[in-house]
Amino acid sequence: MNWDWNAVSDFMPHFWDGLLVTLEALALGSLISFALGLVWALLMRVPTRWVRWPVGAVTEFVRNTPLLVQLFFLFYVLPEWGVTMSALTTGVVAIGVHYSTYTMQVYRAGIEAVPVGQWEAATALSLSVRRTWTAVILPQAVRRVVPALGNYVIAMLKDTPLLMVITVLEMLGQARLYSQQTFRFTEPLTVIGVAFILVSVLASLLLRTLERRLVR
Amino acid sequence: MSVDTTEQSVPTPSSGGPLVRLEQVSKRFGDNTVLDRLDFSVDAGKHVTLIGPSGSGKTTILRLLMTLTEPDEGTITVDGERLFPASEKRRREVRKKIGMVFQQFNLFPNMSVLRNLTEAPVSVLGLSKDEAEHRARELLDLVGLADKCDMRPGALSGGQQQRVAIARALAMRPKVLLLDEVTSALDPELVAGVLDLLRDIARSTDITMLCVTHEMNFARDISDQVLMFDSGRILESGPPEKIFGDPEQERTREFISAVL
Numbered sequence: 001m002n003w004d005w006n007a008v009s010d011f012m013p014h015f016w017d018g019l020l021v022t023l024e025a026l027a028l029g030s031l032i033s034f035a036l037g038l039v040w041a042l043l044m045r046v047p048t049r050w051v052r053w054p055v056g057a058v059t060e061f062v063r064n065t066p067l068l069v070q071l072f073f074l075f076y077v078l079p080e081w082g083v084t085m086s087a088l089t090t091g092v093v094a095i096g097v098h099y100s101t102y103t104m105q106v107y108r109a110g111i112e113a114v115p116v117g118q119w120e121a122a123t124a125l126s127l128s129v130r131r132t133w134t135a136v137i138l139p140q141a142v143r144r145v146v147p148a149l150g151n152y153v154i155a156m157l158k159d160t161p162l163l164m165v166i167t168v169l170e171m172l173g174q175a176r177l178y179s180q181q182t183f184r185f186t187e188p189l190t191v192i193g194v195a196f197i198l199v200s201v202l203a204s205l206l207l208r209t210l211e212r213r214l215v216r
Numbered sequence: 217m218s219v220d221t222t223e224q225s226v227p228t229p230s231s232g233g234p235l236v237r238l239e240q241v242s243k244r245f246g247d248n249t250v251l252d253r254l255d256f257s258v259d260a261g262k263h264v265t266l267i268g269p270s271g272s273g274k275t276t277i278l279r280l281l282m283t284l285t286e287p288d289e290g291t292i293t294v295d296g297e298r299l300f301p302a303s304e305k306r307r308r309e310v311r312k313k314i315g316m317v318f319q320q321f322n323l324f325p326n327m328s329v330l331r332n333l334t335e336a337p338v339s340v341l342g343l344s345k346d347e348a349e350h351r352a353r354e355l356l357d358l359v360g361l362a363d364k365c366d367m368r369p370g371a372l373s374g375g376q377q378q379r380v381a382i383a384r385a386l387a388m389r390p391k392v393l394l395l396d397e398v399t400s401a402l403d404p405e406l407v408a409g410v411l412d413l414l415r416d417i418a419r420s421t422d423i424t425m426l427c428v429t430h431e432m433n434f435a436r437d438i439s440d441q442v443l444m445f446d447s448g449r450i451l452e453s454g455p456p457e458k459i460f461g462d463p464e465q466e467r468t469r470e471f472i473s474a475v476l
Contacts, residue, residue: 117322124385
């Protein structure tokens with residue numbers, strides 16, 4: 001094995017492009033999964049089972065099928081139905097929706113962990129259902145689940161290379177492209193490996209700061 | 217402490233008669249009958265204390281009145297309006313006349329002390345933020361915690377938290393105040409402060425109080441009437457001098473001598 005620094009510097013412009021795409025997919029995927037997961041969790045508490053049933057069935061289905069299959073489905077099947085999205089948009093949607101079925105369970109646990117006395121106090125003060133959720137329950141529930149949500153951000157980061165299969169040139173995609181053109185594998189793969197570690201460490205630090213501010 | 221309550225809580229029952237009325241109310245949890253065809257009523261402005269061994273149904277009555285649980289049978293009326301049976305929409309309206317202080321305080325930990333007191337007056341009663349804060353500061357002054365406005369409840373002692381909870385209930389200007397063992401979770405040295413505050417409120421306002429407590433001296437001080445419960449029924453009732461001094465039932469005598 002020989003290491004060529006020239007190959008590293010040669011690869012770097014492609015790497016930056018890939019890093020940008022990875023971060024974009026991660027940030028947007030996280031936002032979608034955080035928002036949609038909360039929507040699922042709230043819908044699962046609606047009294048009528050005509051809402052709970054379909055939501056439960058769909059999310060169960062999404063959670064228990066591979067993200068890779070979902071990516072292929074969205075990318076190759078949806079266009080046949082007249083829905084066309086760019087490759088990156090497709091990837092972001094797939095990651096966001098897939099992980100929303102996990103974050104919904106995090107939110108559910110967070111909501112259930114709010115003491116029953118908080119609900120009772122809200123009733124005793126005649127707060128509306130809406131106010132009870134927005135002012136009392138959710139602020140306390142979300143605060144509790146930030147660490148768990150953070151774990152899924154890291155998991156999402158590690159799943160972004162899957163986007164390569166639908167032609168998104170994120171970090172692994174760029175590395176592979178470079179390797180195919182130059183027959184150098186060690187340098188690009190090492191660079192993106194280090195980058196994955198750095199991004200996940202940075203993301204953890206960011207989340208921990210957020211956690212500390214929320215838990216005050 | 218002086219209380220300006222001239223505009224606060226001058227209960228005027230809209231249909232005359234008692235402010236709170238329970239008729240043939242039963243409540244069961246599985247095979248366990250907690251309340252057994254209970255009848256009683258409380259006139260406006262009166263202070264009624266519910267005593268009796270634990271599991272005798274006292275707390276369930278307060279929870280029924282706060283609509284935290286539903287009776288299996290019977291009717292409950294507050295200020296001339298049906299609470300049970302009634303639609304949830306009606307119940308929401310009647311509920312505004314009732315305030316409750318809990319054993320575990322149940323303050324909102326995500327809000328400042330001041331927000332705890334202004335949240336419901338603003339979002340439920342439609343007070344302006346300024347009005348609500350003015351009212352909140354007066355009440356915090358009344359409970360002796362005016363300097364804690366901006367703190368989170370978690371930074372206060374149990375006794376302070378309970379005084380905030382009392383102020384929070386009063387901020388809604390309820391006609392009926394329900395007190396559910398409000399000193400049971402407090403360290404012994406903090407009990408007196410909370411009870412003194414309640415004595416003060418009982419003396420200086422016209423608010424109707426229903427109080428579940430094991431503090432017999434407190435019950436004797438503030439009560440117009442004492443109800444002795446046993447196994448979901450009222451064993452006997454009367455003014456505090458009679459219940460504490462010369463009860464008719466042997467069971468009452470035993471209970472009182474056991475807790476005093």
